[in-house]
Amino acid sequence: MKGRNMQVEQADSTVEFRIDRDCDWLVLRFDYSTRMSWAELRLKDPEGTLRYTYMDVHARRAAVLHKQPASTGYAGVPGRIGAGVWTLELIRFQPGQTFSFAVEFGDGELPEGAPEPALFNVSWTDGSERSAQGLAALHLYDWERCADERRRWYRGDLHAHTLWSDGLMTPEQMRDQAIARGLDFYSPTDHNMLHSSWPAGGPLVIPGMEFTSFEKGDWNALGLTAWLDCWGGADGGMRTAEGQRRLKREARELGALRSINHPTHGKWAWQTTETLLEQLDAIEIWNGPHENKASLALWSALWNDGWRVPGIGGSDTHDLPDRAGLDESLPPRLLGDPGTWVYADRLSARAVLDAVRSGSVYVSRGPELDIVIAGGENGFTFGADLTERIEPAEGSESALIPCTLTVSGAAGQNLYVIENGAEVSVLTVEQEQQRFELAFRWHRRHYGWRRFELRHADGTLSAVTNPLFSGAKQPTLTTWGELLEQAGFALPFP
Ligand SMILES: [Zn+2]
Known part of the structure; x- marks a missing residue:
């Protein structure tokens, strides 16, 4: 497990951590000293691709990213969990507040206490297709799927x-x-x-x-x-x-x-x-x-x-x-x-x-x-x-x-x-x-x-x-x- 406790110095800042090999999943847990601040957290992979977004209001302070869409949490983009430097962007934090996070990564079974995979879900992406901006596309969503033929x-x-x-x-x-x-x-x-x-x-x-x-x-x-x-x-x-x-x-x-x-x-x-x-x-x-x-x-x-x-x-x-x-x-x-x-x-x-x-x-x-x-x-x-x-x-x-x-x-x-x-x-x-x-x-x-x-x-x-x-x-x-x-x-x- 990799982690850090830190004091946030600026409203917008970044923290990095390294993953030393490709793996099946990544679990991120985090905590900080505010509640309902609407501050945002964004996780980017070594290619700079946005993989997870979080807003500090009601959501659980944990994320699971997985190479399989079915095992990826709601706010995450599935796909390769690659070796290299990953970046956490802290947006609109209050300077002086504390922030801590821990990262686990591995293969096979998810660790105990990891967020439940979202069951009974239809995946809109597997992370494999990119837009012109280089970010994951919802290429599995069917824009033409017809639920009623009538005009x-x-x-x-x-x-x-x-x-x-x-x-x-x-x-x-x-x-x-x-x-x-x-x-x-x-x-x-x-x-x-x-x-x-x-x-x-x-x-x-x-x-x-x-x-x-x-x-x-x-x-x-x-x-x-x-x-x-x-x-x-x-x-x-x-x-x-x-x-x-x-x-x-x-x-x-x-x-x-x-x-x-x-x-x-x-x-x-x-x-x-x-x-x-x-x-x-x-x-x-x-x-x-x-x-x-x-x-x-x-x-x-x-x-x-x-x-x-x-x-x-x-x-x-x-x-x-x-x-x-x-x-x-x-x-x-x-x-x-x-x-x-x-x-x-x-x-x-x-x-x-x-x-x-x-x-x-x-x-x-x-x-x-x-x-x-x-x-x-x-x-x-x-x-x-x-x-x-x-x-x-x-x-x-x-x-x-x-x-x-x-x-x-x-x-x-x-x-x-x-x-x-x-x-x-x-x-x-x-x-x-x-x-x-x-x-x-x-x-x-x-x-x-x-x-x-x-x-x-x-x-x-x-x-x-x-x-x-x-x-x-x-x-x-x-x-x-x-x-x-x-x-x-x-x-x-x-
Ligand atoms: Zn609204």
């Missing part, structure tokens, strides 16, 4: 946390919650950690990771196909605006859809003002059960400038169904509340992510919506570009297009039509399932958009759709900071 609306959750960052659910518990809540898909988006395997069974699970800066805000990479080292690189990674840009570029190269999380939520708001709007594939307009009015206002400002960025939702649950994790004064957040509904060609990770990209999305705490646009192919739903569909009379550039909006499960609520950011009409939903025959005037050349919101009598939001639009507008805003200014917001958010 229809599917409901899921695109933002949730397990024990492996700062959530309370084990992956098994999250899978069981996804079943119990009747979801079609869900994405475990742990902070700065990508899962290498997931429990078998249950709804479609889409790999993802929440890039978390702890100072400047968080964004989700949904459908990330390989690890990224969020703290690595000469540019400082998540620490700098330049590093953020690079990571967003690399995440896109790795197939991920990039979404800014809880963009206007107090100290968790997105505060990297230099962020390029062109690096946004989606925005989380609804985080957790409660509406954030500033998020909807900011989203409207994006659309008004011509940036047609799809809005999505996420529970951001860190909780168990009967126990809140981070703030016990609040009721637990439930997986799928709010739910993100996507109109997908089929139920596969690829199809769900494509549907999100195209904006065929609404977010809801319960009501179900559908829209049929007269004369449209059945591809026209929320998020659709109606420009080609407009058939103006001679001498005109605009036309009325009828549509049928069906609302289920919202009796007694009000339906709001939002046009270019302004509320233009309110209709009362009287029946459990109600069809609204509507007609809106759309222009071929003048850019314009309309979305729908359902609200209870007291104004509480229960559903919001992505906009339908026509025409196009060349955006004038380039950065997040310009967007905030345009929308009349100043940092920090309250």
